[in-house]
Every structure is written in structure tokens, then in C-alpha cells.
Amino acid sequence: MTDRKVRVRFAPSPTGPLHIGGVRTALFNYLFAKKHGGDFILRIEDTDQTRFVEGAEAYINESLGWLGMTIDEGVAQGGEYGPYKQSERKEIYLSYTDQLINDGWAYYAFDTAEELDALREKAEAEKSKFSYDMHTRKNLRNSLSLSADEVKQLIADGTPYVVRFKMPEDTEVKATDLIRGEVKFNTSILDDKVIFKSDGLPTYHLANVVDDYKMKISHVIRGEEWLPSMPLHVMLYKALGWENERPEFAHLPLILKPTGNGKLSKRDGDKAGFPVFPIEWRPEGGEVASGYRESGYLPDAVVNLLSLLGWNDGTEKEIFTMDELIQAFSLERVNKSGARFDPEKAKWFNHQYLVSKSDEEIYTLFEPILADKSVSADKTLVIQAIALVKERATFVADLWEQTFFFFQAPVEYDAKVVKKRWKGDVPAFMTELPAVLEQVSDWNADAIKEAIAAQIEAKGLGFGLVMNAFRLALVGGGFGPDLMTIAELIGKEETIARINSAVANI
Known part of the structure; x- marks a missing residue:
């Protein structure tokens, strides 16, 4: 760690x-x-x-906001090192491009796309590979092979050009990656990358180096796909005279497919039915891509899931709040190898966070679902129902399947359960049961069970058989939490009405 203030940037492209x-x-x-x-x-x-x-861009801001990552400086937030959008920093890059050219670290290249394609095709035919580098640049159409007057005339005539970085010959480039240790490259195998394009904008390479310097970025933490660009960026810091201000680098491992074979893609999510985006993406006239938010995941669960993809704190601990993650996090504990994405683990995290919420909090999340189902239920009843079933739910939406019978009587009955449970002496018993329950004065689960058990014993029937028929009458099938508690919560009048309805309709 350097002594300077820690300043990091997340720098996505607004391409989707x-x-x-x-x-x-x-x-x-x-x-x-x-x-x-x-x-x-x-x-x-x-x-x-x-x-x-x-x-x-708006999607990126909304996604980070949903996940609780507060942005200190940015396009929307402002800050003293703006603008924070590269297209608004054009003049800054131009001056540094000129500096690199004047200092002999860069040059104008006038080769057309067609000319370069032809060279690539020729090399391919000869079973080799064309590279614009120290071995070929003197034979190509650029300011290193043309006279100063020719270059001046081409620019004056408006001939399109790019600016390429002039990679020095046979130089060893060393840099330390905070995750991977010392990284070495030799410039003899590196090409002369375009750093300024014909449209008047820099490429990523120049823009991100200039911006990181101007914004006083202390650490560049990015995906490992940028590791091959590291020597060019290190050389750009040297060429611009900023070696002492160069940020420290850390390249994060890839997130791999559930099979562990290759980088996780949208196609993997589509195929296996899980999201690969934080929130839903609805492009104009395009295909909608599902998001974790709309799929019912809680933001804390998504943060916790992602935090453990390539990092751990060295213990068996898996559940971390954002504050705990902040306290525990270190780049030293980030793995070098890729992290396999497990959709089932994502669900597990969501379940853990759902059940850890108070019943009141879950009620707030569940309320819109009830409204969507046109259910107007007493809040106390809903909260009591949630408390009974939340351990069975992975998502808030699952609560409907687990609780709907608290709010509406069955309109149909599971045929398999009817065939198995509604037979012999059971229909007659169920016909008599309402009268027995009418006599229960203190309507609670224990009293209900006691009254039914006494009647079962008097009739000499099997407790299990009758209880399954009773459940069928109350919920319409063989599912649900404790039966006596269901009866207690829906009330005496509703319980008796449902039994009568089952007797009449089965």
C-alpha cells in the first residue's frame, strides 16, 4: 500500500x-x-x-444504487476531478497525444483499414501473423517512414490517421500485480497499439491512463482480461513522465460458467434459467434480459454472493453484511484462479437473507404481491402466516404458494389426495366435524386439536387419515404448515365453512 489516499474507479463502457x-x-x-x-x-x-x-449509463447507476454501492464521484454526483465521462474530456487527451508524438513515444499512421486487412490476409496465407510493431512499422505508411513534409501535407489534406504508441525495442517491462505478484513482459513481442483514433477520440488505453492520473487514482482493480494491456499502460506512464504517480494494479479472476469451463455469459444464464445482470434490461425494440432484482433476489444476497466469487476471509464464514465485508476485505485474499458461478448457491444466499428479515420487513415486500392477487387481508394475519412459512421460501414470491390458503378458501381439491384420504368413514366424520368444532369456546390450536382428537377416539378412526382429510378441506391439498395453527388463524367461522364446502363438493 502506498501512503497516498486510496481512490479507485469503476469505469464501465455504456454499451449495454x-x-x-x-x-x-x-x-x-x-x-x-x-x-x-x-x-x-x-x-x-x-x-x-x-x-x-x-x-x-442510467442502468449502471441504478444497478450500483440498488446494490448499495454509494458513488463518491461521478457524472451524476459531480466532483473536483470531472468531467467523469470520457467523451467530455476530448481536449485533455489531445494535448497528451501531442506530447507523446513530440517526445518520440508515438507517431501518426495513415494506413487504411483495407491496406491493413490485405496485410493480415497475406500473412495468414503464408501461415504467419501480421502485427503492426517494431518489426514492420518502418515499412508502413506512417510518420516514421514518411518525411516530415509528407506527414504535414497528409494532415493538411485531411487524410484520416490514427496515432500509435511507439513500443521501444527489446525492453523488459516489470510491474507488480497485487493479486498475481511480479509480472514481466518484453516489448519485442508487443505491438504498437492505437492510442488515438481517426474520430478524434482516444482508445481505452490512453484515455484510462490519462484519466487515472488526472483523477489521482491510487489503485486500478479490474478484470484479468485487461492483464495483457498492463505493459502498454505501464509504458504510457513512463512515456508521460508519471512513473512515480502510477497506480497499483490488481487483476481479478474471471467468473466462470457453472460447469467451470469458460467465462460466464448471458447464454449460460438463458440456457440454465438464471440472470447474469443485476437488474432487468429492456432495450428499445430488443430482447428483454432478466435481472436479479426482478427475479426476486434481495440486494444484500447478491452482494454477498458476488463477494465470495474469487475472495474469502480465510474462515468458513459465508454470511457477511456490507459493513462486515468492508472490514474483512483485502486484495491479498483474492484468488488468482477463476471462480465458478453456482446458481443454486445464489438461491441459498437469498433464502438466508429472506429468513433473517423480520416478519414486518417481509410483510412490506410481500404486500405488493397480495395487492396484485387482489387480496385484502388483515396485516396481523399476513404476518402470522409469514412467520409460519418463511423457512420454506427462497424468494418473497414463493410466499404466495405457501400462504394463499390463509386468504382464500379452496375452489378445487387435489384429486390424488381426495382418492387417498377421502374414503371409508372419513366423509361421514367430516360431515359431523363442524358440530364438534362449534363447541370449542377458546379457539386456539391446542383446543381445536383436543376436540378433534376426542371425536376421532370416540369414532375409533385413524388420526392420520382424518387429519389429512381435514387438511384437504382447509387448503385443498396435502401441503401447508401446522394444520391446527392454520385453523386457529383463519378462525372458527372460516374453518367450519371450508369443511362444509369440502363435504358438499368432494
Whole structure:
């Protein structure tokens, strides 16, 4: 750790919905910043205007907000190091591009896309690979092979060009990754990447280095897919004279498919029926992609799930609040290898967080579902029903299947249960049962059970057979929590009415 203030950034491109791999990157940045009393910055990297998608930026903000990651600086929040959108920082990048050219670290390249494609095809035919690098650049159409006058004339004529970084020859680049240790590269195998495009905008490589420097970013925590770009970024810091201000790097492991074979994708989620995005994505005229929020997951559960994909605190502990994660998190405990995503574990986390909530909290979440079902039930009854069944639920929506019989009488009866339980002396017993229950003065589960048990004994019937028929009458099938408690909560009048209805309709 350096002595400077911890400042990290999550820097997504607004090209579509935010994959949970990106959310995990944001979360690890957030946890690290908060652990060290630092700042969490949201920067929108929109230099690739061809892939810009309307609504993606708002989606990113809403997703992070839903998951409880408070942004300290960003487009919406402001801050002293703005603008926080790269398309609004064009002039800044231009000046540093000129500096790199003037200092001999970059050059103009006028090669057309067609010319480069032809070179690639030629190399492919010769069973080799074309690379724009120190071995080929002197033979290509750029300011290293053309005269100063030719270059000046091409620019004056408005000839399209890009600016490429001039990678030095046979130089060893060393850098420390906080997760992977020392990383070494030799520049002889690296190509001259485009750092400024013909549309007047920088590529990711230049923009993110300039922005990280200007925004005083102390740590760059990003996915391992950016590890191959690390030597170029290290060289850009050197070329711009910012070596002493260079942030520390940490490259996070991939989130893998449930099979462990390859990177998790939207297709994996579609195939297995689980979301890979934090919230639902509804592109205009496009396919709707499901989100964790709309699928019934609680934000705390999603945060907890993602936190353990590639990190652990060294103990067997699995349930962490956000505050506990902040206290426990360290990059030293992040794994180098990929983390397998387990959809069943996601459900397990959601169940844990659901049952840990108070019945009052769950009632607030369940209330819209009841309203959607046109159920107007007494709040006390709903809370009592929730307390009985929440251990059986994974999602709030599951509560309806577990409690609907508290709020509405059966309109049909499970045919298999009817065939198995409603036979012999049972129908006659059920016909007589309402009169027995009318005599129960103190309507509670124990008193109800006592009255029915006495009648069963008097008739010489099997307790289990009668209880199953009684359950069938109250709920319509062979399911539900403690039967006597159901009877107590729906009340004497409703219990008797349901028995009479079952006798009449079965």
C-alpha cells in the first residue's frame, strides 16, 4: 500500500447492461475504497461511440444504487476531478497525444483499414501473423517512414490517421500485480497499439491512463482480461513522465460458467434459467434480459454472493453484511484462479437473507404481491402466516404458494389426495366435524386439536387419515404448515365453512 489516499474507479463502457462480472469488479473496488477510508469513483468510458447504447449509463447507476454501492464521484454526483465521462474530456487527451508524438513515444499512421486487412490476409496465407510493431512499422505508411513534409501535407489534406504508441525495442517491462505478484513482459513481442483514433477520440488505453492520473487514482482493480494491456499502460506512464504517480494494479479472476469451463455469459444464464445482470434490461425494440432484482433476489444476497466469487476471509464464514465485508476485505485474499458461478448457491444466499428479515420487513415486500392477487387481508394475519412459512421460501414470491390458503378458501381439491384420504368413514366424520368444532369456546390450536382428537377416539378412526382429510378441506391439498395453527388463524367461522364446502363438493 502506498501512503497516498486510496481512490479507485469503476469505469464501465455504456454499451449495454452491466454483467455480474462487472458488478463484482465494482464491488471489490467499493469494498477496498471503504476499507481504507477512500473514494469510489464511477467513470463512464464512452470513447467507442460506435457501440454506445442509449440508457446504459442510467442502468449502471441504478444497478450500483440498488446494490448499495454509494458513488463518491461521478457524472451524476459531480466532483473536483470531472468531467467523469470520457467523451467530455476530448481536449485533455489531445494535448497528451501531442506530447507523446513530440517526445518520440508515438507517431501518426495513415494506413487504411483495407491496406491493413490485405496485410493480415497475406500473412495468414503464408501461415504467419501480421502485427503492426517494431518489426514492420518502418515499412508502413506512417510518420516514421514518411518525411516530415509528407506527414504535414497528409494532415493538411485531411487524410484520416490514427496515432500509435511507439513500443521501444527489446525492453523488459516489470510491474507488480497485487493479486498475481511480479509480472514481466518484453516489448519485442508487443505491438504498437492505437492510442488515438481517426474520430478524434482516444482508445481505452490512453484515455484510462490519462484519466487515472488526472483523477489521482491510487489503485486500478479490474478484470484479468485487461492483464495483457498492463505493459502498454505501464509504458504510457513512463512515456508521460508519471512513473512515480502510477497506480497499483490488481487483476481479478474471471467468473466462470457453472460447469467451470469458460467465462460466464448471458447464454449460460438463458440456457440454465438464471440472470447474469443485476437488474432487468429492456432495450428499445430488443430482447428483454432478466435481472436479479426482478427475479426476486434481495440486494444484500447478491452482494454477498458476488463477494465470495474469487475472495474469502480465510474462515468458513459465508454470511457477511456490507459493513462486515468492508472490514474483512483485502486484495491479498483474492484468488488468482477463476471462480465458478453456482446458481443454486445464489438461491441459498437469498433464502438466508429472506429468513433473517423480520416478519414486518417481509410483510412490506410481500404486500405488493397480495395487492396484485387482489387480496385484502388483515396485516396481523399476513404476518402470522409469514412467520409460519418463511423457512420454506427462497424468494418473497414463493410466499404466495405457501400462504394463499390463509386468504382464500379452496375452489378445487387435489384429486390424488381426495382418492387417498377421502374414503371409508372419513366423509361421514367430516360431515359431523363442524358440530364438534362449534363447541370449542377458546379457539386456539391446542383446543381445536383436543376436540378433534376426542371425536376421532370416540369414532375409533385413524388420526392420520382424518387429519389429512381435514387438511384437504382447509387448503385443498396435502401441503401447508401446522394444520391446527392454520385453523386457529383463519378462525372458527372460516374453518367450519371450508369443511362444509369440502363435504358438499368432494
